[in-house]
Amino acid sequence: MLTLAAQLAGDRFGHKPLAGPQTVAVIFDKTSTRTRISFAVGIADLGGVPLIIDAQTSQLGRGEPIADTARVLDRQVAAIVWRTAGQTRIEEMAGASKVPVINALTDEFHPCQILADLLTVRQHKGKTAGLKLTYLGDGANNMSHSYLLGGATAGMHVVIGSPAEYQPDPAILAKAVEIAATTGGSVTWTDDASAAVSGADVVATDTWVSMGQEAEAELREAPFVPYSVTEQLMTKAAADAIVLHCLPAYRGKEIDAAVLDGPQSVVWDEAENRLHAQKALLSWLLARNFSS
Numbered sequence: 001m002l003t004l005a006a007q008l009a010g011d012r013f014g015h016k017p018l019a020g021p022q023t024v025a026v027i028f029d030k031t032s033t034r035t036r037i038s039f040a041v042g043i044a045d046l047g048g049v050p051l052i053i054d055a056q057t058s059q060l061g062r063g064e065p066i067a068d069t070a071r072v073l074d075r076q077v078a079a080i081v082w083r084t085a086g087q088t089r090i091e092e093m094a095g096a097s098k099v100p101v102i103n104a105l106t107d108e109f110h111p112c113q114i115l116a117d118l119l120t121v122r123q124h125k126g127k128t129a130g131l132k133l134t135y136l137g138d139g140a141n142n143m144s145h146s147y148l149l150g151g152a153t154a155g156m157h158v159v160i161g162s163p164a165e166y167q168p169d170p171a172i173l174a175k176a177v178e179i180a181a182t183t184g185g186s187v188t189w190t191d192d193a194s195a196a197v198s199g200a201d202v203v204a205t206d207t208w209v210s211m212g213q214e215a216e217a218e219l220r221e222a223p224f225v226p227y228s229v230t231e232q233l234m235t236k237a238a239a240d241a242i243v244l245h246c247l248p249a250y251r252g253k254e255i256d257a258a259v260l261d262g263p264q265s266v267v268w269d270e271a272e273n274r275l276h277a278q279k280a281l282l283s284w285l286l287a288r289n290f291s292s
Contacts, residue, residue, distance in 0.1 A: 002128075005119050005273070005280035015279075017286045018048025022078040024282070026104070029055045029084040034247060035104050035112070038274035039081055046279055051077065055084070067096035074098040079282060079289075100285035102278075107210075108169075110142045113246045114150035115277035120270045121154075121202055124242050129155030129184060134200040134237070136161045136193060136227040137254055138220075139168045143206040143246060148176035148187055155183040161196030162189070163223040193227045200237040204244040205229045205254045221253070229255040234264065242266045 008015055018024065024043045028036065036052065043050040055061045060069045066089060073080055074097045082090050083104040094101040103111050121128050128151075135147045139162030148168060151158035158176070160168055167173075167189055176187040190196050197203060208224040209216065229243065243255075243265045251257035259265060 001115065001280050001284055002119050002122055002277070004283065005115070005276045006122070008279050008283070009273075009276040012045055015283060016047030017283050018043060018046040018078060021047055021049045023049045023051050023076065024079045024081060025051045025053060025073050025077045026081040027053045027055050027058075027060070027083065029061075029082075030105065032083055032104075034271055034274050035083055038278055039104065042275050042279040042282065045275075046282060048078065066092045069093070070096035070101075078286060100282075100289050102281065102285070106142065108142055108145060109149075110146045110246070111150065112274065112278055112281065113143065114146040115281060116270055116273040117147075117204065117244050117246070118150060118154050119273045119277050120244065120266055121242070123269065123273075124266055125201060130157070131201040132157045132159065132199060132238075133202040133204065134159045134161060134196045135204045135206075136196060136229060137205050137208060137224060138162060138166050138210070139189060140166045141206065141210050143204075144168050145172045147204065148172055149179065152176040152180040152185045152187055153183060155180075155185045156202075157186045158188070159196045159200070160187075160189045161193045161227055162191065163227070164191050165223065193233065194236055197233055197236045200241055202242055202244060203229060203234065203237050206246055207248065207250055208254055224254065228253065229259050231256055231258050231262075234259055244270055247271060 026039045040050040070093050079100045080097055081102045081104045084090055085107050087106045087108040090103050090106055118128055133151050133156045135144055139160045144160050148158055180186050208220055243259055245267045249255055249260055251260055
């Protein structure tokens with residue numbers, strides 16, 4: 001999929017699996033900038049029409065059963081993209097739909113972001129396998145969980161550095177260990193930020209306050225201060241390390257402005273790669289669905 005994404009990045013308008021044009025429903029329960037832009041533009045690039053739906057202005061937002069919404073949509077659209085809350089919601093949608101359903105973010109996972117991040121690593125490092133990827137911040141959030149699973153699948157050595165009270169879900173960590181055993185990668189959790197970053201080829205972070213946690217912002221800040229990606233901390237990473245952030249970023253909190261805007265930062269490539277990675281994902285899923 002990453003190889004296809006790189007090909008699509010090089011020939012942005014040459015692949016049209018949604019010619020017709022076919023429509024893709026893109027549903028938002030949560031606010032979005034990069035996801036909304038990249039899916040809308042990507043669907044158009046692929047020859048289709050993006051149908052952007054604010055869930056709160058639809059019957060889904062008034063409590064219509066998820067399965068009923070899926071059965072209406074799958075008769076009219078080629079795929080469904082959903083940015084929602086609980087993982088069980090999107091699993092229910094996928095279980096009821098006859099067309100592909102893409103997780104554009106849930107509270108537990110953010111797989112489209114990880115595809116873009118892995119594509120960015122390949123662009124700048126030439127590979128993913130064997131590299132050390134360190135994530136600093138909330139080890140219990142959707143980005144940490146996705147780095148564990150996605151990084152392990154890509155054969156990377158993934159280290160999660162977080163406060164002890166914000167460790168990854170044990171079940172997800174165990175699954176990542178299982179995956180890494182088949183790819184030559186590894187996964188580790190530590191509460192030592194310096195050890196986590198030591199020798200890292202890729203350093204990633206995210207906001208300390210995810211969507212829905214705004215009321216906890218003041219309470220959550222203090223435990224994460226030692227995990228801020230500062231210029232000083234980056235001296236412990238490999239000299240040619242790159243820095244990822246899925247954005248939006250809060251300069252001076254989870255990352256220094258000098259790091260985010262500095263020469264090691266590849267966050268703008270990373271943001272653009274949401275477009276290419278998601279186009280590849282859509283293309284792969286559509287080909288698989290049409291052939292089955």
